[in-house]
Amino acid sequence: MQVTALVMSGGRGSRLGNVDKGSLNICGKPMIKWVLSNLTNAGVEKIIVSVSRYNHNTLKILKETHNDVYISSGINYVTDLSFALKLIRVRPLLVMPVDTPLIIPDLIVDFIERGIKSGKPVVNMIGKYGYVGVTLFNESMGEWIDVNYDSPLVMDVDTPFDVNVASQLCLKLRNFT
Numbered sequence: 001m002q003v004t005a006l007v008m009s010g011g012r013g014s015r016l017g018n019v020d021k022g023s024l025n026i027c028g029k030p031m032i033k034w035v036l037s038n039l040t041n042a043g044v045e046k047i048i049v050s051v052s053r054y055n056h057n058t059l060k061i062l063k064e065t066h067n068d069v070y071i072s073s074g075i076n077y078v079t080d081l082s083f084a085l086k087l088i089r090v091r092p093l094l095v096m097p098v099d100t101p102l103i104i105p106d107l108i109v110d111f112i113e114r115g116i117k118s119g120k121p122v123v124n125m126i127g128k129y130g131y132v133g134v135t136l137f138n139e140s141m142g143e144w145i146d147v148n149y150d151s152p153l154v155m156d157v158d159t160p161f162d163v164n165v166a167s168q169l170c171l172k173l174r175n176f177t
Helices: 029-043 057-066 077-088 104-117 162-177
Strands: 004-009 046-051 069-071 093-097 124-129 130-137 144-148
Touching: 004 077, 029 046, 029 057, 029 093, 029 104, 046 057, 077 093, 093 104, 104 124, 104 130, 104 144, 130 144
Parallel strands: 004 046, 004 093, 046 069, 124 144
Antiparallel strands: 093 130, 124 130
């Protein structure tokens, strides 16, 4: 699939007690590994990961498995994403936050296909409970549309409650595969 992905993993995890989300285990595997695996299995050819000084554990994991990493400011998501969009000029660019470990390859492929087909510059993935931070940039900025998914897998892990929900969903998925 001719798409580059950017995994945003530079946050502080403040709603989780300042946890490095990328290294947080869901079903026995760090979230960064879930996201990288899902993107790879969706056929994404190039994956870049953005981390900040707050993400030492994620950076250690990435050193073992992934070499296309850059260090962001860690100021906030919008600042880091704006910088990344200027730095990474290739389009389409799929942005996946590290806290979306359950967005499986089939959903990623469907979203990319729908996003490209839309012809809109910016396409956002929306889950049952709202925006999850997954965005396809066909251009750097411009008019956007939202693509809605009813799947419980389209979620982001921001709170201890979310960790529990994601862990339960992951266990259910494992029982079906």
